[in-house]
Amino acid sequence: MTPLPRHHSIFFLIMRRMRAPLILLIVIMSISVLGLTLAPGVDADGNPHKLSFFHALYFISYTATTIGFGEIPYAFSDQQRLWVLVCIYMSVIGWAYTLGTVFALLADRNLQQAFAMQRFVRSVRHLREPFYLVCGYGETGGLICDALDRMGHRAVVVEIDEAKVGDIELHTYAADLPAIAADARNPEILKFAGLTHRHCIGVIALTNDDNANLAIAIAARLLAPKIPALCRAASRDIAANMASFGTRHIINPFEKFSEYLGLALHAPAAWHLLTWLTGLPDTMVKRHRDPPRGNWIVCGHGRFGRMMTEAMDAQAVPVTIIDRQPPADPDHRWVQGDGTGANALNEAGIRQAAGLVACTGSDVDNLSVAVTARELNPDLFVIVRQNLFVNRALFDAFDADIAVVPSEIIAHECLAILGTPLLAPFLEEIRRRDEAWCARLLERLTGRFGWSVPVVWSERINLSRAPALYRRLMRGDTVTIGQLLRSPANRDEALECETLYLRRDDDDHLVMPTLDCALKPGDELLLVGRAGARNELGLMLAYEHTLNYVLTGRDLPGGWVWERFANRREKLATRRLP
Amino acid sequence: MNLEKVIFGFFILLAATLNFGFFVGDIDDPAHHDIYELFAAIVVSLIATVLKFGDRTQIGAVHLATSLVADLQLIAAAMVWGYAVHISGDGLTAKATASVVSLSGGALLANVVSVVILIAETIMQRR
Numbered sequence: 001m002t003p004l005p006r007h008h009s010i011f012f013l014i015m016r017r018m019r020a021p022l023i024l025l026i027v028i029m030s031i032s033v034l035g036l037t038l039a040p041g042v043d044a045d046g047n048p049h050k051l052s053f054f055h056a057l058y059f060i061s062y063t064a065t066t067i068g069f070g071e072i073p074y075a076f077s078d079q080q081r082l083w084v085l086v087c088i089y090m091s092v093i094g095w096a097y098t099l100g101t102v103f104a105l106l107a108d109r110n111l112q113q114a115f116a117m118q119r120f121v122r123s124v125r126h127l128r129e130p131f132y133l134v135c136g137y138g139e140t141g142g143l144i145c146d147a148l149d150r151m152g153h154r155a156v157v158v159e160i161d162e163a164k165v166g167d168i169e170l171h172t173y174a175a176d177l178p179a180i181a182a183d184a185r186n187p188e189i190l191k192f193a194g195l196t197h198r199h200c201i202g203v204i205a206l207t208n209d210d211n212a213n214l215a216i217a218i219a220a221r222l223l224a225p226k227i228p229a230l231c232r233a234a235s236r237d238i239a240a241n242m243a244s245f246g247t248r249h250i251i252n253p254f255e256k257f258s259e260y261l262g263l264a265l266h267a268p269a270a271w272h273l274l275t276w277l278t279g280l281p282d283t284m285v286k287r288h289r290d291p292p293r294g295n296w297i298v299c300g301h302g303r304f305g306r307m308m309t310e311a312m313d314a315q316a317v318p319v320t321i322i323d324r325q326p327p328a329d330p331d332h333r334w335v336q337g338d339g340t341g342a343n344a345l346n347e348a349g350i351r352q353a354a355g356l357v358a359c360t361g362s363d364v365d366n367l368s369v370a371v372t373a374r375e376l377n378p379d380l381f382v383i384v385r386q387n388l389f390v391n392r393a394l395f396d397a398f399d400a401d402i403a404v405v406p407s408e409i410i411a412h413e414c415l416a417i418l419g420t421p422l423l424a425p426f427l428e429e430i431r432r433r434d435e436a437w438c439a440r441l442l443e444r445l446t447g448r449f450g451w452s453v454p455v456v457w458s459e460r461i462n463l464s465r466a467p468a469l470y471r472r473l474m475r476g477d478t479v480t481i482g483q484l485l486r487s488p489a490n491r492d493e494a495l496e497c498e499t500l501y502l503r504r505d506d507d508d509h510l511v512m513p514t515l516d517c518a519l520k521p522g523d524e525l526l527l528v529g530r531a532g533a534r535n536e537l538g539l540m541l542a543y544e545h546t547l548n549y550v551l552t553g554r555d556l557p558g559g560w561v562w563e564r565f566a567n568r569r570e571k572l573a574t575r576r577l578p
Numbered sequence: 579m580n581l582e583k584v585i586f587g588f589f590i591l592l593a594a595t596l597n598f599g600f601f602v603g604d605i606d607d608p609a610h611h612d613i614y615e616l617f618a619a620i621v622v623s624l625i626a627t628v629l630k631f632g633d634r635t636q637i638g639a640v641h642l643a644t645s646l647v648a649d650l651q652l653i654a655a656a657m658v659w660g661y662a663v664h665i666s667g668d669g670l671t672a673k674a675t676a677s678v679v680s681l682s683g684g685a686l687l688a689n690v691v692s693v694v695i696l697i698a699e700t701i702m703q704r705r
Contacts, residue, residue: 016632023628030621034614053617054660 010114017105021098028094032060032087041077049074059084064091117192120180124156124194127178131156132418133193133200135184135216136207137164139389139407140232140414144204147415149173158184158193160207185215187223195224204414205231210238217247230414234303251413253406254304258311261383263431264291265315269439270430276446277423277528278412279453286451289401291381293317294354299339299369301327304359304385304404320348340368345376355381359404363391367398422458422526426501429511441512445498445528455531456500459541460524466541472551473521479551481525482515488536488546491553495536497529589626590641590696593648594689596622601686605679606672613659616682620652623685626692637699644692651685 036056043049051059055072062069063084076084105111131154134141141157145168148155157179159165165181182189184207194200203224205216213231220229228248233239239250264271268290276285296312298305301323309332312319321332322339337344339358350356356373358366366384373380384400386392395403416423430438445454463470473479487493502510502517503524510517527537540546549555596619603610627645630638655678662674 012632012634019628019631022631023625026621026624026628030617034617037614037617052663053613053656054664 010111010118013111013114014105017101021094021101025094025098028090029060029064032064032090033057035083035087036060036080039077039080039083041074041080043074051080060087060091063088064095117180117182120178121192123176123178124192124197127154127156127194127197127199129154130199130201131194131197132202132204133158133190133195135159135190135203135205135212137161137168137179138206138208140206140410141204142167143389143407143411144206144414145173145177147411148418149175149177151415151419153418156193158182158189160184183212185212187215187219190216190219191223195220195227200224200227202418203227203229204418205229206410206414207232210235214238214241217242218245221245221247230417232410249413249417251410253404253409254307256409256413257304257404257406258307261291261308262311262314265293265312265317267431267435267438269435269442270433273430273438273442273445274427276442276451276453277427277456278416282453284452289381291383291401292354295320295349295352296355296357297322297345297348297350297353297373299323299356299358299366300360300385301325302359302361305357308357308359320353322348338365340365340372342372342376345369345373350376350380353377353380355383357383357385359383359385361387363387363394367394370398370400416456420456420458420526422501422503422524423456425503425509426511426526429501448498449496449529454528455534456526456528457534458524458526459537461519461521461541468544468547469519469541470521471544472547473519478518480516480518481513483551484519484540485515485537486550488540488550491550495529495533497527497533497537499525500528501526586626586629587696587700589622589629590689590692593619593623593626593645594686594693597648597652597682597686597689601679601682603679606676608670608672608675611675611679616652616656616659616678619682619685620649620656623648623652623689637695640695641692644688644695648685648688648692651681651688655679655681655685 033053033056036051036059037053038050041049041051059072064087071080132148134145134148134155135158137145137157137159141159145155145157152174154175155177157165157168157177159168159179159181160183162181165179168177168179171177178193180189180193184190184193184205187195190203195203203216203220205213205220207213207216210233213233217229217231220227225246230249230251231242231247232251232253233242234252234254236252236255239252239255242250260271260274263274271290272285279285293315295318297320298308298312299322301309301321305321305323306327309319309321309327319332320335321327322335322337322344324336324338326334326336333348335344335348337347338360339345339348350373356370358369358373360366360369363386366386370382370384374382382400383402383404384395384398386395386403386405389405389407392405459465461470461473469479469484481499485495485497485499487495499513500511502513503526504520505522527534540550545555596615600611600615600619623645627642627649630642630645633639633642658674658681659670659678662668662670662678666674668674
């Protein structure tokens with residue numbers, strides 16, 4: 001690892017480069033001044049007169065800087081003019097050389113990098129709000145930064161490719177995104193990017209190099225053990241290595257998707273619920289048809305293909321593999337070919353197959369396989385792997401049942417983990433429940449909120465997040481979920497959200513708590529609903545007045561004077577009671 | 579032999595000797611102090627300063643500091659001279675000469691320190 005340019009070295013770099021031109025300027029100025037004091041001249045009366053150093057320096061100063069006033073204190077003699085002529089050309093050479101050096105210095109890559117690094121370090125050091133450290137600004141990193149920005153979180157980006165760092169500056173983010181073109185494997189860089197900053201709340205390693213992600217995970221574990229690290233890992237060995245280091249969240253897009261597919265084959269309702277809850281905000285989830293059971297064909301037996309076959313094996317679905325090389329496990333039927341032509345597909349039994357997975361590393365091949373297969377068997381359930389996010393227009397045009405976009409899967413997962421920590425245990429819970437329960441829940445929730453992706457968030461009832469409710473509960477009042485989830489505009493209307501999961505401090509948890517469940521201080525709720533409901537609930541939890549109206553139906557008086565009045569009236573009223 | 583060291587030693591010593599040349603003589607007698615010598619001392623001292631730019635060693639930093647002190651004092655001396663001759667109207671009086679020369683004396687001390695550091699550095703170098 002190369003040591004980083006420190007701030008003081010910039011100053012030294014400039015000083016060292018400016019040495020020659022400065023010396024040249026001093027020499028030129030001194031020769032000019034000296035010559036001018038020696039050149040013979042005459043005063044107004046014709047007496048011999050030489051310029052003093054003071055006058056000479058004055059004259060040379062304005063001549064050399066091209067201001068040019070005239071001849072002082074008396075008109076020059078021809079000898080003096082001859083010398084001044086020499087001086088003018090010398091000074092021009094001196095300035096030209098100095099300016100040339102200055103511009104060359106400013107255009108110097110090393111210096112610019114040093115300046116960029118210094119600017120970056122300063123802007124990170126001055127961050128005074130929680131931020132995430134995102135390493136790698138590829139497709140996934142871009143999606144994450146977008147979403148973080150929309151959620152109102154700050155991010156700091158380390159990306160090795162300078163062009164992508166330039167992209168960030170062109171991108172219109174609401175908040176400034178400090179970014180640097182540097183290698184995130186260097187722990188020094190990570191430190192400069194705020195890994196040990198006290199406001200850093202998470203590290204997200206999304207570079208396309210597994211080893212770099214591993215290096216980031218290790219650096220995060222050792223330098224900032226308290227900060228959660230989310231890392232992408234495409235290979236299992238690296239993932240295991242990360243896990244051994246105590247990395248909190250390891251995301252392997254292919255494994256994630258094969259897990260989803262296993263779930264989809266085995267429990268479609270749970271799968272629908274899961275995709276609905278974890279979709280990207282502001283998108284519509286199409287109600288997919290359920291993946292059929294029957295013969296499946298997997299085209300391409302790379303990392304993704306292997307995991308898909310494993311997922312299907314686990315669900316006892318028969319699989320035929322199409323690949324150029326024979327698969328490592330001899331248990332499956334194997335057809336040699338690349339699947340883009342009809343021959344290999346026919347040989348694999350496309351007409352009798354129920355589903356097809358096109359998962360080679362090339363988007364064009366995958367689309368070609370999918371189109372050919374659809375033509376041969378229109379009822380086929382098609383899953384295509386989309387390697388590059390930029391090809392989405394092509395994949396949208398081809399109506400696949402599912403398009404797997406690794407960058408999107410990682411982004412969803414990261415956002416779910418970051419935004420709503422309670423979502424992961426709830427999703428675990430879904431997987432454990434039976435199909436009928438999931439189907440009922442799905443019907444109810446989508447019936448109420450529609451098929452567009454809802455807002456899923458968590459609220460913790462503590463003094464900082466929910467001061468009003470917390471104080472009320474600490475006073476001994478009983479508040480149930482049903483009482484709380486009402487619209488602050490009209491308390492007869494229910495708030496457009498529902499509680500999915502409740503976690504108590506004493507490790508107790510409730511899945512889908514009922515409306516008459518009483519809240520306790522310190523509870524953490526997972527809610528799902530509309531974006532407006534989230535704001536309204538936040539308002540209720542924070543403001544005594546709104547909360548009081550929602551719970552009791554009475555408006556509290558606002559100012560100090562009105563509070564006094566209200567107190568007196570209440571006292572009078574209680575006195576008048578029999 | 580290192581050409582950079584030769585050039586640097588040359589300028590440091592030249593600055594000190596020129597300074598000394600200007601300084602010797604009665605402190606208030608203008609006839610003993612040649613203005614061209616002061617000019618040369620300033621120029622050489624400035625060059626010696628710039629030569630030390632960008633030296634990251636500890637000794638380099640001290641060199642730069644002493645050179646800056648010498649420059650400052652010599653320029654102050656030149657300014658006093660300019661003021662006395664051209665602005666005050668009294669010409670180069672004994673008093674003005676004395677202050678010019680004493681300022682250059684201060685610069686001389688700084689230059690002597692520079693030379694001492696240079697010698698110390700040379701002696702410390704074991705090669």
